[in-house]
Amino acid sequence: MTADVYGIIGCPVGHSMSPEIHNLAFQDLLIDAVYHRFHVEKRDLEAAVKGIRALGIKGVNVTIPHKEDVIPFLDAIDETAARMGAVNTIVNEDGRLKGYNTDGQGYIESVLPYLDKELSEISCLIIGAGGAARGIYSAMAHAETGRVDLANRTPSRAYAILESCSAPVSSKVITLDQAQCSLTDYDLIIQTTSIGMSPKEQAKPISLAGIVPGTIVSDIIYNPVKTVFLQEAEKHGCRIVSGVGMFIYQAALSFRHWTGKMPDVKAMEAVVLQKLGGSKIC
Structure with missing residues (x-):
């Protein structure tokens, strides 16, 4: 069985900690999936979105500088994304790409x-x-x-x-x-x-x-x-x-859009804080 593919598109994207937290969530919930970083230059954005459909990538996060520019290449966006004029989450529904925004x-x-x-x-x-x-x-x-x-x-x-x-x-x-x-x-x-x-x-x-x-x-x-x-x-x-909390929760809400399941946000937070060398701020 081939694992479902998810990822993040942005420029730059090499610093993103999204793969660490999403792959942890897939593992914890026993979901056969893998999450990758995809560096996408602005000139290649339309081709990258077409690639999501062509390759059957199940979902992606969108980060700087593509959150606004990606909208014309999608089939639909939800009300929240429309209000914000930006998309940070794309769900591939059998080849139909819908955009969401979980940041707020x-x-x-x-x-x-x-x-x-x-x-x-x-x-x-x-x-x-x-x-x-x-x-x-x-x-x-x-x-x-x-x-x-x-x-x-x-x-x-x-x-x-x-x-x-x-x-x-x-x-x-x-x-x-x-x-x-x-x-x-x-x-x-x-x-x-x-x-x-x-x-x-x-x-x-x-x-x-x-x-x-x-x-x-x-x-x-x-x-x-x-x-x-x-x-x-x-x-x-x-x-x-x-800002760790916002980063974790926007990711968790994206994950729920893709899978219908809410991941363990505390486990996600622990991964981020360990990588940053910080500790929870109360």
Whole structure:
């Protein structure tokens, strides 16, 4: 019997830890399948998608820079992917390719254990206005979060996110300076930019001076596990959430789209943390 094939397409993709966690999940659930990395240049994206059909690859994850560009080559996308304008998961249904996006819901799943109130009672600040911010904003808005504000260096990009979301949610756009001066207004602060990862490991998007101890501070970066931003939050007595959780949950939700089964997220997390040399942040 030939194992089913899954994988991840991106450029670059050699650093991805997705094969380790998905292959572990296949093994744990006794599913005869294997997951590979597929480096795909932008010019070859359409051919790669045709290859998914031709080779009978059962499903793939899509990462940078293909999440938006892949959409025209698919047969359908679900409502969440349509709202976000991006796909991170493709399911091959007998040659018909359907796209999904699990990033936003993956983030929500990762942060829920840290919340001591319902989402409807939470006031949230998202720092950044890129693709990750758009996905998280959309997911939080559709989950009926009480308030979701956006802070970005370029306000027009943040306004574009607000205008593209159909969910009725209390929101406003503020500058990074305004965000730094209004930290006490928020229960949850989410850092979605690349600031804090290589080559900007020592940088922070804003200072957290004056933040209320106990505030939940989240960074979607997972390498390093504890960014300088999270280190500062911890010094101020905040509860911190690394990006490992979002990475694991978006992967687990992709896995469920492919197989109908939810993998062991704790086992997945252990693999990632071992490889990163980190430890669970509580």
